[in-house]
Amino acid sequence: MMIRKHIIFYGYVQGVGFRYRARHAADLYGCTGWVKNEWDGSVSMEIQGEESQIDQVILAIERGTYVHIENMKVREIPVVEHDYSFRIR
Secondary structure (H helix, E strand, C coil): CEEEEEEEEEEECCCCCHHHHHHHHHHHHCCEEEEEECCCCCEEEEEEEEHHHHHHHHHHHHCCCCCEEEEEEEEEECCCCCCCCEEEC
16 A cells, blocks of 8 residues: 655764665665755655555665664655655755
8 A cells, every 4th residue: 555654854864875875765665755854954755655665765774874863753644646756855
């Protein structure tokens, strides 16, 4: 079942390749959406796919060198029709 989540990541998540790793993992696991840096040092992401795919993307990001996710704020949001790629904003 397709779902979409809005996630805010806190910790050492900017300046460590987080967004590029997220895009690569999303492409690898078949998810769509976007990721962007925020002014407060956090990273926001909207990601769409099956729950297991989204979990795999997050695990792949966490395995990255230098990335250290201390906390995540997650909420489910409506699925976006015709979302075909994962973008860095």
